[in-house]
Amino acid sequence: MRRFSLWLRDKPIVADSVLAALMFALxxxxxxxxxxxxxYLQIGVLLPLPLVLRRVYPTAMAFVLLGLSFVTSVVGYLTHDDADHLALIGLGIMLYTVVAYVGRREGLLFALGLVIDTVLSHVAIDKPQGRDVLVTVMVYALCWAIAEFVGARRAYDAEVAARLAVADYDIARSAHEAVAAERTRIARELHDVVAHSVSVIIVQADGARYALRNDPDVAEQALNTIAGTGREALRELRRTVALLRTEHAPGQLPQHGTAGIANMVEMMRGTGLAVELELTGELDAIAPEVSLGVHRIVQESLTNTLRHAGPHPKAWVRVRREPGAVTVEITDSGGVPVRAPQRITGSGLGLVGMRERTAVLGGTLETGRARDGGWRVRARIPVVTQPDDESVSVPDESDGES
Known part of the structure; x- marks a missing residue:
């Protein structure tokens, strides 16, 4: 039964045709x-017809039926036939339709036409008692009241449907944004792990190839660096994949700290990159996500120096713990890039990844040429110290845009 009622709601002409047939039966x-x-029957055939399209063209059909009511009154006056047309009940139905489906202004215009029609048909022709006019007015008032109730209900249902549509859109958009953010996070982590290690391996492999015949000791050292870098990359990759497979809390992130930065700098020195490291403050007490961010920024910056700073690159790394933030500054000597057969081209995503990572932590990142011609990367990540001397990152909404 419910399915049938829903089917009729979607096909108003069918339901209104049944209503018109009932009016013709009357x-x-x-x-x-x-x-x-x-x-009488000729007029009786015409009167129910506007009801068929009352919800498709409510205003037009209402005034068509009102016009037919005027014609009925004139014909009754000319033929001296005072028989009532029961199908004129449709006038009340039309008043309800106009108020509920169109609006009060059109309803008032139609109600004015009904007043004129009532005066014409009841007073000028039939001259009935005042009780008949009162009953007619009460019927129309009841139709108006029902229309107000139904109209308010329809408006409420429409608003609820609109809000549900907006909520569904927001849910779908949030899910899409969450997937996109997760893909970006995975891409950033994999880039930081793989790109750095692969760049070191390529540089050392090229060096080993040229030194293999002339200086076997240098070639052996390069191969040892390649093996160590590969093992470290494999450990990092396994740890990253393990973290990405679980909904990890910030406390489960790897804590690199000063030892991690020192190890990474020492490995870069083994590739031939001269690096000066300066660590200031309690860097091992900061939150794991900040520690990971600092580590990745230094790693990516030194990798870019190895790629682009020329045949004898040099870099300066300064990491300072300040009262409200950690400042990371990496500068290099610049220089002329190596020749094409040895040059390592990047994907262009390194700076983007550093900027995204810094923005997630609520910090700021500055990159560009230094005054001496070298390249400079400077990041500032806010932190706050807890009473137990543990630090957490505090995103700053004003500085969170990259």
Missing amino acids: EIIGANQAANTVV
């Missing part, structure tokens, strides 16, 4: 009291 019943049955 006309057939009332034909027995008409003085001229043929004329």
Whole structure:
């Protein structure tokens, strides 16, 4: 039964055609009291027709039926036939339709037409008692009241449907943004782990190839660096994949600290990159996510120096713990890039990844040429010290845009 009612709601012409058929049945019943049955039935066929399209063209059909009511009054006056057309009940239905589906202004215009029609049909022609006029007014008032209730209900349902549509859109958009953010996070982690190690391996492999015949000791050292870098990259990759497979809390992130930075700098020195390291403050007490961010920024910056700073690159790394933040500054000597056969081209995502990582932590990142021609990377990540001397990152919404 519910399915049938929903089906009728989607096909208003079908339901209104049934209503029009009922009105015509009433006309057939009332034909027995008409003085001229043929004329009565001819009008009786026309009166229910506007009801068929009352919800498709509510205003137009309402005034068409009102016009037919005027015609009925004129014909009744000319033929001296005072038989009532029962299908004129449709005037009340039309008043309800106009108010509920169109609006009060159109409803008031139609109600004014009904007043004129009532005066014309009841007073000028039939001259009935005042009780009949009162009953007619009460019927129209009841139709208006029902229309107000139904209209308010329809408006409420429409607002609820609109809010549900907006909520569904927001849920879908949030899910899409969450997937995109997760893909970005995975890409950033994999880039930081793989790109650094692969760059070191390529540089050492090229060096080993050239030194293999002339200086076997240098070639052996390069191969040892390649092996160590590969093992470290494999450990980092396994740890990253393990973290990405679980909904890890910030406390489960790897804590690199000063030892991790020192080890990474020492490995870069083994590749031939001259690095000066300066660590200031309690860097091992900062939150794991900040420690990882600092580590990745230094790692990516030194990798870029190894790639682009020329045949004899040199870099300066300064990491300082300040009262409210950790400042990371990496500068290099610049220089002329190596020749094409040895040059390592990057994907261009290193700076983007550093900027994204810094923004997630609520910090700021500055990159560009230094005054001496070298390249400079400077990041500032806010932290706050807890009473137990543990630090957590405090995102700053004003500085969180990259």
